[in-house]
Amino acid sequence: MTDDAYLFLLDDASAPLGVAPAAVGDLPSLETPAVRAWLTAQGSTVTSPHLRLLPPEERAAVPDGAERLPLRLSDEELNLVRHRTAPESHARVEEELLTYRDCADGRDGLIGRALAAGVPPHRIVELTGVDPATVTAAAGR
Structure with a gap:
C-alpha cells in the first residue's frame, strides 16, 4: 500500500466522499508545482467544490475514471485528512485522543x-x- 493520499475530482460535488482540501486547512502539499500543474490541466483550483482528498487506506473509494493524483502528505496533514473523513462519532473521540496525546507529550x-x-x-x-x-x-x- 502506498503512503500517498489521493487528490481527486468528483463529477458530483454533493457526493459525501473524501474531504475538501479547504476543510483540512492550508496544506503546503497543494502548493507544489506538480499539484498546480495537475489542477491547471484539469481546469480546476484548490477551492473547487469537486476537489477532494482521501487517505491512502481509502484509495479504493476513489471512483473509477475520476481524475486523481497521489499526494504525499506529512504525518500531521495525513492525520487531519483522516480526522476530517471520519464519521462524526469517531471524530469526537479522535479529538479527545489528540488532546490526550498533546497532554501526555x-x-x-x-x-x-x-x-x-x-x-x-x-x-x-x-x-x-x-x-x-x-x-x-x-x-x-
Missing part, C-alpha cells in the same frame, strides 16, 4: 524532572495515575 521528561526534584515515586503515581513501572522506567532515563 513529554510525560517521561516531566516524571524525570519530578524525580530529580525529589518527589517520591509513589507520590508521582498518585498525582499522575501512571503505572509505577512507568515511573521506574522514567527514572532510568
